Amino acid sequence: MDVEIKLTKKRAFSEKLFHALFLSAGLFAVICVTAIIILIFTRGSRPFMPGNEYGTYHFFNFLTGTFWRPAFGEYGVGYMIIASLFATFGAMLLGVPIGILTAVFIAEVAPSWLAKIMQPTVELLAAIPSVLYGVFGFAVIVPMINNFTPNPTGYSLMAVILVLTIMVLPSIVAISVTSLRAVPTHYKEGSLALGASHIQTIFKVLIPGAKSGILTAVVLGVGRAIGETMAVILVAGNPESGVPTSIFDPVRLLTTNIVLEQGYATGLQAQMLFATVIVLFTFILAINLTLSKIRKKAVRI
């Protein structure tokens, strides 16, 4: 009798122990996020607080400034915000229509043997590391732009947009194909039975039917484009100032600004890099919220 009670107690104890182990593994992610946010926000907000040991900086000047010259104590990320937004917007403007039409091709138009080759190939290409896209941009796209740019070099907003477009294409295509295929076949059959042509069915029935999946692909693409660093750093030119007024102008993006100076920055400059991350973080958070809204809406339907 005694032995049995002991055994049960021992079991209950070990159950509790394992429960705690699993729970702490689960909470590890929460701890990481909290640590990241606390570290970034405490460091990044210090330059704008009075009494900072390295001197204070006006937050408004930081957000709207068009010069990033640490040597002169100037830290403006305004021109980078604009460049990041332009680059992302441009890449979406090119990448989304091409991506969706390619997805339509794979899901609906292509003969089945071609679709069977293309879909896995595109998925495979989504796995190419971004650095290699950067190498391609550096070696091919920038020299190409050199030929017709009015500026001295081809490092430009245009090069960034092209590299980002190529980078986001595979994932936009892959997700869109999946969601186009997920549209119930009776939608398509109904539309065709009503006398609509195949093309009309695609654009009036299938694409609207796959809307939430396609939107997810687009939002993920936006996230990837705005957060991309290593591919664009090789083609952007990364100047110290200058709001881009044409697509041939060199640009510095929020992400490249961080990587370029992270290695040696100290004092106020290092704090300013964390402030740059806060700006980037705000954009990412907005994108994530949009994404979860889309997902919730999709679940409701």
Next chain:
Amino acid sequence: MQKRRISDYLMTALIWLSATATASILLIIVGFIFSNGWRLISPTFLTREANDTLRIVNFESESMVTAEIMGDLLVVEGIGLTLERDETYGIKVNHVAADAPGRHALDNAGEIFPIRRGQVLEGINEERIHGGTTLDEISTMFDNHSTFTFRIRQLGGGIFPMLISTLMLIFTTLLIATPLGVLAAIYMVEYAKQGRIVNMIRFAIEILAGLPSVVHGLFGMLFFSRILGLGMSVLSGALTLTVLLLPIMIRSTEESLKTVPNSYREASLGLGANKIQTIRKIILPSALPGITVGIILSIGRIVGESAALLFTLGTFARIPVNPATGNLSIFEAGATLTLRAFIEVQEFGNIEMASAIGIVILVIVFTLNLCSKLMTKKFGK
């Protein structure tokens, strides 16, 4: 009706055009990498050091040394060496006999630095060899000598250090990230009641997955490298990547745990097994394919990652060895293949080298992808 047909044709044309554009651009990129890099790819590309090493080595010969020109080669009897002229490098070692004393040559520090095939010979005793030195001139340098001092250059240009660094990083990262991810997923699926804690964890995972890797890199540099004092090291890189890979690990394990039928759990519990036994003996084995896919996907991410590793692992083309002991160490810095490809372009503009490394990366990434596809196909049903 006419109008409708025209617009249909127009849209079809646009669809074909887009698909062609996508396919050709992506094929051009892969083609570009392969056509630019293949010239550097050779069996020794994987096994050579990245940088040249220059050593002065000494050895003796016990027998008579005679040099004789045979065609394009200079055969040196007595020390068992065959030399050849090379267009780019001057004089190269073509062959070293099995009993050649050069195999046990000592450098000035007294360590063995064997003469091997492929090394460049830059000087014999007091005389220097340069691009224009003929085999005739070299053969006279061997006359009347029994002790030799060779100026030897071991050619670099390989990626061996990056291969080792990458493997060490993958191994260390998985060793930390896999148990964490699997345990967390077990908690989410097997233990947690839907509520505040699960929502919190899920939200955290979503934020982690959405963060650009630059942010992970900055956090890793600040926290692991500086605050924890790990500096630039394999361990610091691995910890940074653990945070980055946590979402992938947890999600893929969770997916496969969810596919384990509830009847399995009920049967096991009904037979008297407790929860831990059920998890260990029933649930984990059934979820193994999903965990494996998570690991494969993670390896792909580790191989391709760059921004998060730039200042946590470092970008040095060296094998992560402790200089004092000479052993591999996770507290030493290195560089992955991808990081090195980036540095080759950014610092040296060396597109050929970057592409050659790119070929190796593509082969690895594509193989991993196919593996995960096959796994999902085999176990998905």
